[in-house]
Amino acid sequence: MSTDSQTLPPPPVPIFTGAGLDRVAQLRRDPNEVRALLRDPEARALFASDQGVLVSRDGSSLSRRELSESVASGRDGEPVLLGLERGRPLFGCDLEALAPAAVAALLDSGGLVSLREAGVTLPRAEGGLGAYLAALIGWHRHHRYCPNCGARTEVVEAGLSRLCPRCGRSHFPRTDPVVIMVVQHDDQLLLGRRLGWPAGRYSLLAGFVAAGETPEEAVVREVREEADIETDHPRYVAAQPWPFPASLMLGFASVSPGGEPHADDGEMADVRWFARERVLAAVHQEADWSAQAAQPDELLLPSRVSIARSLIEWWLEARAVSGPAA
Ligand SMILES: [Zn+2]
Incomplete structure (x- = not known):
């Protein structure tokens, strides 16, 4: 290829890019703000497990669901704030942290597809969002204990990182x-x-x-x-x-x-x-x-x-x- 960049086509735009959310770095530091977002009637949640991401019944998008009382209260699903989507709060939940009855109801209304399949079949921005969701949910699921001292860590900044209450170390998604x-x-x-x-x-x-x-x-x-x-x-x-x-x-x-x-x-x-x-x-x-x-x-x-x-x-x-x- 020529070394003259003027003659090159634009770089490719790979699948799993373009999630395009406002990740609200400031807002997520305030627990009161995060609680308000969880209670926002416009809030929606996406779901993922190690097996894949939950997509709508017609397979055209990720499945956006209203937050149940148990998810909004933080008792179930370990919701993490992905960001604001056109001003609307969007959370991510781990299917494996939900009660079995809730999982069954979700799977009734949508399908769990592998992230690779979702990347190919969904519109690009939805694939990008699915990659963000899977990366964040997967990291939380596998990093519940502090690698420094072994204590159980806590979610902070609505899922941006985890904090060890014993040794004080912060851990960020790797x-x-x-x-x-x-x-x-x-x-x-x-x-x-x-x-x-x-x-x-x-x-x-x-x-x-x-x-x-x-x-x-x-x-x-x-x-x-x-x-x-x-x-x-x-x-x-x-x-x-x-x-x-x-x-x-x-x-x-x-x-x-x-x-x-x-x-x-x-x-x-x-x-x-x-x-x-x-x-x-x-x-x-x-x-x-x-x-x-x-x-x-x-x-x-x-x-x-x-x-x-x-x-x-x-x-x-x-x-x-x-x-x-x-
Ligand atoms: Zn620690």
């Missing part, structure tokens, strides 16, 4: 940065297949940012470790919340001087350069990871829910705009 990168050489894209993946399934290389490392340094290190390939000047393109359980995918693009890739880090089964035409054909075939490779050499690209797919399609578009690399 987000683990992961870099995922378009690496190109001439008109080719570097893709890898992890150990255990079926034949034909390839994706962009990716990996966690290590302690004491910048995302750009992580890109260079991961490409070196996973493919034995050098790459220069990674440039940020776009990001995606990926609450499975707590990642933030940071998409980069970089140019490599090329070379023969070697999958010798113990994680990858194969890493290779794919010509643009081959990647384009795989996109047009509409075959993705949900399919089995029809031919032994068929290329299966990641699902549309992932930023990997968004970045691959962006790369194809960028090449179309800027022409072959100099």
